[in-house]
Amino acid sequence: xxxxxxxxxxxxxxxxxxxxxxxxxxxxxxxxxxxxxxxxxxxxxxxxxxxxxxxxxxxxxxxxxxxxxxxxxxxxxxxxxxxxxxxxxxxxxxxxxxxxxxxxxxxxxxxxxxxxxxxxxxxxxxxxxxxxxxxxxxxxxxxxxxxxxxx
Numbered sequence: 001x002x003x004x005x006x007x008x009x010x011x012x013x014x015x016x017x018x019x020x021x022x023x024x025x026x027x028x029x030x031x032x033x034x035x036x037x038x039x040x041x042x043x044x045x046x047x048x049x050x051x052x053x054x055x056x057x058x059x060x061x062x063x064x065x066x067x068x069x070x071x072x073x074x075x076x077x078x079x080x081x082x083x084x085x086x087x088x089x090x091x092x093x094x095x096x097x098x099x100x101x102x103x104x105x106x107x108x109x110x111x112x113x114x115x116x117x118x119x120x121x122x123x124x125x126x127x128x129x130x131x132x133x134x135x136x137x138x139x140x141x142x143x144x145x146x147x148x149x150x151x
Contacts, residue, residue: 034089035088035089035090035091036089037088037089037133037136037137037140038085038088038089038090040129040130040133040136041084041088041129041133041137042127042129043090044081044085044090044092046127046129047081047084047085047088047090048077048081049123049127050084050120050123050124050127050129051077051080051081051084051123052077052123053122053123053124053126053127054080054116054119054120054123055073055076055077055080056073057119057122057123058115058116058119059073061115061119063111063112063115064112064115064116064119067106067108067112079094079096082094082095082096083096084137084141087137087140087141088137088140098147099144099147099148100147103147103148103150104150106150107150107151108148108149108150108151109149109151110145110149112149113145113148113149117138117141120138120141121134121138124137
């Protein structure tokens with residue numbers, strides 16, 4: 001390619017412009033595409049309401065409430081809010097512990113994980129988050145089960 005560009009210098013700029021244009025059109029997401037899920041969840045305010053509903057439910061859910069003994073709800077809500085905000089393409093930065101480290105000593109089962117997911121779905125239903133949007137968020141969260149389920 002170097003020989004061609006040197007042999008025909010007038011092609012250098014158009015070729016470079018064409019490569020940049022193709023890169024932009026071929027999947028480099030725009031900012032709007034990157035934060036589409038964040039916006040569909042209602043932005044920061046919507047995610048805050050979803051997380052509040054999730055944690056409020058989890059703390060009274062007979063299946064898993066014991067797992068939250070000694071855990072202050074407000075810092076937990078803030079940490080999960082930041083994580084969902086970042087995962088969904090929002091402007092937040094999750095700076096909390098890794099899922100593996102934060103759940104290592106909790107002896108969580110698949111049933112515990114599923115109960116929390118059900119509580120999350122109920123919180124999203126309450127906020128009238130469309131089913132397709134819920135599925136997009138759940139698809140981002142699902143791989144975490146490998147680091148959360150330890151029993």
